[in-house]
Amino acid sequence: MTEDTILEVRNIVKLFPGVRALSDFSLELKRGEIHGIVGENGAGKSTLMNIISGNMAPNEGEILVEGNMVSFENSRDAQNCGISIVHQELMNCPHVSVAENIFMSTIDSSKSKFMNYKKLCKDAADLLEVFDVHIDPRQTMKNLSVSDQQIVEIVKAISNDSKIVIFDEPTASLTEQETTQLFRIIHDLKKRGISTLYISHRMEEIFLNCDRVTVLKDGKFVDTLIVAETSRDQIISKMVGRDLSDFYPPKSGDVGDAFFEVKDFSNGKFFHGISFSLKKGEILGLSGLVGSGRTELARAICGVDQSESGTIYLNGEQLVINNYRDAIKHGIVYLTEDRKTEGLMLNMSIMQNISVLDLDQVSNGFFMSYDKEKKQAQTLSSEMNVKSTSIAQKTGTLSGGNQQKVLIAKSLSISPKIIFMDEPTRGVDVGARVEIYNKLRELADKGIGIVMISSELPEIIGMCDRVLVVHEGKINGEVCGVDIAEETIIHKASGY
Amino acid sequence: MLGSVDTTLAKGSSVSGWKKITQMREFSILMFLIGVIVVMSIVTPNFAKIDTLVNVLYNISTDGIIVIGMTAALICGGFDLSVGAILGFTCATTAQLFLKFHLNIWVAALLSIAIAIGIGAANGFFITKLKLSSFITTLAMMGIVRGAIYVVTKGVTLSVKAADPTFLAIGKGKLFGVIPNLGIICIILVIVFDILMRRSKLFRKVYYSGSSEKAARMSGINTTKVTFGVFVFTAGLAGVCGVLSLMRFSMSAPTLGTGTEMLVISAAVIGGCSLNGGEGSVLGAILGVILLTIVSSSMTLLHVSTFWQQLVTSLILLIAVSVDSISEKAKAKKLMLGS
Numbered sequence: 001m002t003e004d005t006i007l008e009v010r011n012i013v014k015l016f017p018g019v020r021a022l023s024d025f026s027l028e029l030k031r032g033e034i035h036g037i038v039g040e041n042g043a044g045k046s047t048l049m050n051i052i053s054g055n056m057a058p059n060e061g062e063i064l065v066e067g068n069m070v071s072f073e074n075s076r077d078a079q080n081c082g083i084s085i086v087h088q089e090l091m092n093c094p095h096v097s098v099a100e101n102i103f104m105s106t107i108d109s110s111k112s113k114f115m116n117y118k119k120l121c122k123d124a125a126d127l128l129e130v131f132d133v134h135i136d137p138r139q140t141m142k143n144l145s146v147s148d149q150q151i152v153e154i155v156k157a158i159s160n161d162s163k164i165v166i167f168d169e170p171t172a173s174l175t176e177q178e179t180t181q182l183f184r185i186i187h188d189l190k191k192r193g194i195s196t197l198y199i200s201h202r203m204e205e206i207f208l209n210c211d212r213v214t215v216l217k218d219g220k221f222v223d224t225l226i227v228a229e230t231s232r233d234q235i236i237s238k239m240v241g242r243d244l245s246d247f248y249p250p251k252s253g254d255v256g257d258a259f260f261e262v263k264d265f266s267n268g269k270f271f272h273g274i275s276f277s278l279k280k281g282e283i284l285g286l287s288g289l290v291g292s293g294r295t296e297l298a299r300a301i302c303g304v305d306q307s308e309s310g311t312i313y314l315n316g317e318q319l320v321i322n323n324y325r326d327a328i329k330h331g332i333v334y335l336t337e338d339r340k341t342e343g344l345m346l347n348m349s350i351m352q353n354i355s356v357l358d359l360d361q362v363s364n365g366f367f368m369s370y371d372k373e374k375k376q377a378q379t380l381s382s383e384m385n386v387k388s389t390s391i392a393q394k395t396g397t398l399s400g401g402n403q404q405k406v407l408i409a410k411s412l413s414i415s416p417k418i419i420f421m422d423e424p425t426r427g428v429d430v431g432a433r434v435e436i437y438n439k440l441r442e443l444a445d446k447g448i449g450i451v452m453i454s455s456e457l458p459e460i461i462g463m464c465d466r467v468l469v470v471h472e473g474k475i476n477g478e479v480c481g482v483d484i485a486e487e488t489i490i491h492k493a494s495g496y
Numbered sequence: 497m498l499g500s501v502d503t504t505l506a507k508g509s510s511v512s513g514w515k516k517i518t519q520m521r522e523f524s525i526l527m528f529l530i531g532v533i534v535v536m537s538i539v540t541p542n543f544a545k546i547d548t549l550v551n552v553l554y555n556i557s558t559d560g561i562i563v564i565g566m567t568a569a570l571i572c573g574g575f576d577l578s579v580g581a582i583l584g585f586t587c588a589t590t591a592q593l594f595l596k597f598h599l600n601i602w603v604a605a606l607l608s609i610a611i612a613i614g615i616g617a618a619n620g621f622f623i624t625k626l627k628l629s630s631f632i633t634t635l636a637m638m639g640i641v642r643g644a645i646y647v648v649t650k651g652v653t654l655s656v657k658a659a660d661p662t663f664l665a666i667g668k669g670k671l672f673g674v675i676p677n678l679g680i681i682c683i684i685l686v687i688v689f690d691i692l693m694r695r696s697k698l699f700r701k702v703y704y705s706g707s708s709e710k711a712a713r714m715s716g717i718n719t720t721k722v723t724f725g726v727f728v729f730t731a732g733l734a735g736v737c738g739v740l741s742l743m744r745f746s747m748s749a750p751t752l753g754t755g756t757e758m759l760v761i762s763a764a765v766i767g768g769c770s771l772n773g774g775e776g777s778v779l780g781a782i783l784g785v786i787l788l789t790i791v792s793s794s795m796t797l798l799h800v801s802t803f804w805q806q807l808v809t810s811l812i813l814l815i816a817v818s819v820d821s822i823s824e825k826a827k828a829k830k831l832m833l834g835s
Contacts, residue, residue: 304714325716334714342714345707347774356704356715359697367695410715 004031005067006195007052007083007164012061014047014219021047022058022219029164034186034196036206036227039216040239040429045199048216049166052197053085054078065163079105084157085166090149094142099124101141102156127155131185147178154185158194165189166197171205175291183209203232215239240430247434248462249441255465256280260418260449262301265310270296271473274310278418283440283450285464285484287457288493293473294453295337298420302334303327314417328357331417335407337426337453339400343407346396350388351377353395354410361413380409385435401432408439418449425459437463457486471495521768521820525783529790536794543797546674553679555789557744558583558737559760560682560782564689565730566760566769567781568699572726573706573773574630578619579734580756581641584748586612586738588645591654591748601659605742609735615641616731620724630727638757645750655747667743678740690778702726706773762809763788766816788812 007029014022022044029035039045050056054072065081072078092101099120124137157165171179215222215238222238258277265274271293286294300307303321312319321327336342354377355362362373377391384405425433444450454460466480469492477492537544562579569576586608593604622633669677693699704712705719713719767780788809
């Protein structure tokens with residue numbers, strides 16, 4: 001171990017019932033380094049972070065902080081050794097002040113039995129000032145924006161002289177601008193000699209911030225790479241264990257005539273005067289920055305949310321869509337980006353989730369027909385290759401990839417004509433991803449119109465025959481064929 | 497926890513039918529119920545008599561009907577605390593419309609049930625349109641309606657002995673001179689609604705709405721209409737029970753139905769309803785009612801002080817949900833091991 005190593009993890013093994021979450025994993029973190037941790041879903045990233053931050057105890061292995069062997073009973077022990085974690089989901093008390101949130105862990109150890117709000121607020125203000133952010137420490141936490149809340153959590157994390165801060169997918173709920181602010185703070189930490197473990201599945205962020213990156217696969221250490229000396233593709237192929245070339249299915253050779261048209265859609269707030277058409281056999285991408293209005297547009301077209309103006313034509317016929325039920329009747333479905341709260345009923349079975357869009361199909365008059373429902377679920381779930389114990393399995397117990405497959409199976413139940421897919425592979429492992437990509441292409445070849453919204457550019461580039469780039473609620477350009485490339489899309493997405 | 501919709505799946509799974517049945521929530525309560533009956537039959541010779549059965553049928557009749565509505569409310573992800581008050585109110589207004597306004601007792605009964613449905617619609621309005629929680633809404637409604645009883649009756653017990661004998665005969669009569677009519681009405685309604693909740697499209701939407709309101713809405717289901725309908729349904733059934741009570745007792749006491757809501761919620765939860773919605777069955781709920789009723793009457797037969805009864809029934813509730821929570825965790829662990 002060298003002088004400037006602050007944290008060393010040696011031969012960690014963590015077993016869960018039936019699963020080897022981490023096996024023989026080792027990692028070395030240098031002082032003042034921003035160290036990325038990447039891996040597929042289920043690779044063991046979260047388990048590793050939970051062990052380092054004291055939330056879980058490893059079955060085997062050692063943790064050394066500044067050369068001293070340590071063992072953590074709980075997260076407090078880890079904090080005392082200078083290790084803090086900023087969780088993916090905000091973990092704060094929304095009803096109390098910023099200052100109290102920052103010092104929650106130390107309030108207990110102060111000598112007085114009473115709260116000294118004045119001192120608390122002053123200390124909090126001092127800490128916040130360091131980051132050059134304007135947050136009132138007396139403010140109630142829930143009144144802050146998500147990014148400000150996250151900054152408070154970062155401040156909380158370093159409030160007790162942390163030497164190591166762990167970030168678990170910190171940008172998941174941030175806008176581009178907020179993300180930039182977060183990156184500034186992380187680099188600020190680096191300048192002050194604080195080391196960062198940065199978990200993310202977004203490659204761009206790894207390349208923007210990290211000095212080195214460690215790749216995990218199936219709970220095992222794959223490699224630690226110096227970011228400046230590697231490439232995106234190299235990292236991904238290490239994560240996946242194979243080459244990227246066979247990731248996406250070949251694009252459509254022959255695209256037919258336009259059969260679905262959207263004219264002059266506005267909702268007064270998120271998007272204005274949007275018109276586009278969709279051709280038979282093509283996959284149309286809606287790209288743009290987070291918050292550019294892509295999702296809102298798709299939801300409005302499908303009648304999920306209200307719009308002020310706009311008309312829709314399917315095969316030359318104008319459709320009246322006042323709510324989502326109307327859209328379903330016309331064979332237009334929207335697959336939500338928020339699978340767990342909006343997409344599936346998690347405590348109900350695969351079968352019951354698939355049948356929900358049109359109960360008439362699986363009933364005899366007033367009564368449900370169990371046989372029809374079962375047959376429908378078996379047909380569609382085997383078509384989508386859903387891996388489950390039976391169609392009676394509750395969707396909440398499925399993996400992200402299988403949940404997404406059930407969601408697609410559900411939309412297929414009504415033989416849709418147009419499918420809007422919002423973030424089709426969010427939280428989906430690579431294996432299922434490839435299956436979903438192939439399925440989407442197959443559906444498009446069958447003549448079903450596919451509109452794909454995605455924040456992941458490689459996905460848009462790999463899958464779409466044509467891409468509409470949305471910027472601040474307007475379509476800022478269309479790219480197709482060989483022009484579909486990262487630079488052109490980013491260029492248009494930024495408003496040029 | 498296995499709710500009614502799951503039970504329809506029993507035949508379709510790879511697990512053998514019998515094994516699936518034994519895993520059902522309804523099965524374990526039934527076993528427990530049989531256990532209580534067997535023990536009681538041995539301990540007190542008076543228990544294993546037709547009288548006991550008749551008594552139980554009398555006692556479960558109104559609770560057994562109200563629990564149908566409560567099951568729907570729980571499956572929909574809410575609950576209705578106002579059912580006991582609505583029961584008392586319907587009983588009181590029927591009596592008062594008959595006594596003061598000299599309406600025909602049947603007309604008075606129908607009018608009162610219509611008012612009960614109106615109260616349910618008010619509950620539904622506050623819950624779906626103003627998005628108040630069902631707890632607060634129906635808690636307030638419980639107080640309002642209970643207060644209205646005192647306003648309507650001035651706190652007096654009203655007697656309708658002079659009413660149409662057919663009306664009163666329904667409440668007191670027994671089929672073949674043995675089985676109380678009210679018990680039969682209850683059993684018929686339970687069977688009908690158990691089947692409807694398992695099999696009908698209409699009630700399937702209640703399960704969907706309760707399981708995840710957002711996901712149901714994103715599947716084109718009008719969850720507002722579903723929830724509204726459920727609270728109207730619950731109140732309507734409570735109204736019917738108010739009239740049945742008047743038929744049975746020929747009088748209306750202002751305290752009638754006090755505490756019914758808690759007993760019925762306990763029974764439904766013991767029977768497998770989840771307070772988080774999406775789960776439960778009428779069969780389970782009625783078994784819960786029967787269990788609590790039999791335990792109460794057993795204690796009376798054993799000369800246990802009535803003071804103990806509430807303690808014991810509540811203890812059963814706590815034990816039932818604890819056992820449930822533990823077995824759920826075990827199941828989840830098993831699933832994890834299997835993967």
